Amino acid sequence: MTEHNILERRALKLNQSSDMPLYLFALAAEEIDLVADVARISRDEAGRLIGYQRPERRSHVKQILEYLDSADVLFPNGLILALPDTVRFKSSRGPGASDGLAVSGTLKIPVPTVGSDPRPAWIVDGQQRSLALGRSKNKRLPVPIAGFVAPTLALQREQFLRVNTVSPLPVNLVTELLPEVVAAPSPRLSAKRLPSALVDMLNMDPESPFAGLIKRASSDEEARKRAVVTDTSLVEALRESLESPAGVLFPYRNMAAGTTDTESIRKLLIVYWSAVRETFPEAWAKPPTKSRLMGGVGIRAMSRLMDRVMSHVDIDSDTVRDATMAELARVADKCRWTSGTWDELGLPWNELQNTPRHISALSNYLARAYVDARATSSGR
Structure with missing residues (x-):
């Protein structure tokens, strides 16, 4: 460390991108805590998403720490850091400084002068390893580091998702991060960005019947106690309705112009699911062990039923609530969310499982019951 609180390290600068410099260098185990922090996923008081990392896995950290404190340590598994744009790289002199792929030189990283000051870098990959390294007795163990300059949180999140495509992240963590990144790492993930943003809305909008009931990766302990719905189920349900031409949400997307009428989608979702809550009050806001709804x-x-029900409802009508309730009433007496046995399916209420076979069977049963009820009421 120099007197100016600049950490200097020999480094290689790789010529991958002119917009995002990439450096390879080493830090001592005890220096990682000085330079880098973990951006834990959570939400601020305004409900905005902050961070992107999952919680600490204590058993994993313990296993790494036991190895680090053993004899003859070989630790090639490095960390990936998002560096601030205040880092400076000075190339070495002479013709041998570059081989066309990398340039050797010195990397200067500013570090905080006081322990409470924020650390300059964020750990994008290797947070469990970093925790173990910070607790290791082997303080001067050289640790390989790959660092890229990423001044924005959105860019860090995007790289975090890309880096973790080989070792899959928890699905709910990925879906919650997607609306916050500039570009999704793959077409598959890109398709989930809008549904995940809508799930955010449903969980945070005070007019939503799902407000505070959805489990998200950023939920704190108190919020998790109240939440009963997994966000992944809702994301998949909304994705189906948005992408299928038969989905009631599909017409609200202008594929040619690349625009979406999110306000109308919000209104439709709140109207429908509020009607579901009022139709089945005894089954709403209970954990799945007590209510399969x-x-x-x-x-x-019920999301697939929404595609049928809401196609018969004018969401701009003054009587939209009553109209939606009337449509749901056609199948209400056939539902067994908290007790009894489902007709035709031959399954007790608590034997319905979140599997493709049961989802398909229940969806088809509700669709048939609804279509038959409408046909009967129209006299056909």
Whole structure:
């Protein structure tokens, strides 16, 4: 460390991108805590998403720490850091400084002068390893580091998702991060960005019947106690309706112009699911062990029913609530969310599982019951 609180390290600068410099260098185990922090996923008081890392896995950290404190350590598994744009790289002199792929030189990283000051870098990959390294007795163990300059949180999140495509992240963590990144790492993930943003809305909008009931990766301990619906089930349900031409949400997307009428989608979702809550009050806001309506099988099946029900409802009508309730009433007496046995399916209410087979069977049963009820009421 120099007197100016600049950490200097020999480094290689790789010529991958002119917009995002990439450096390879080493830090001592004890220096990682000085330079880099973990951006834990959570939400601020305004409900905005902050961070992107999952919680600490204590058993994993313990296993790494036991190895680090053993004899003859070989630790090639490095860390990936998002560096601030205040880092400076000075190339070495002479013709041998570059081989066309990398340039050797010195990297200067500013570090905080006081322990409470924020650290300059964020750990994008290797947070469990970094925790173990910070607790290791082997303080001067050289640790390989790959660092890229990423001044924005959105860019860090994007790289975090890309880096973790080989070792899959928890699905709910990925879906919650997607609306916050500039570009999704793959077409598959890109398709989930809008549904995940809508799930955010449903969880945070005070007019939503799902407000505070959805489990998200950023939920704190108190929020998790209240939440009963998994966000992944809702994301998949909304994705189906948005992408299928038969989905009631599909017409609200202008594929040619690349625009989406999110306000109308918001209104439709709140109207429909509020009507579901009022139609089945005894089954709403209970954990799936007490109500299959709130489990994945219920959410997916009722979302598919939404595609049929809401095609018969004018969401701009003054009587939209009553009209939606009337449509749901056609199948209400056939539902067994908290007790009894489902007709035709031959399954007790608590044997319905969140599996493709049961989701399909329940969806088809509700669709048939609804279509038959409408046909009977029209005299056909």
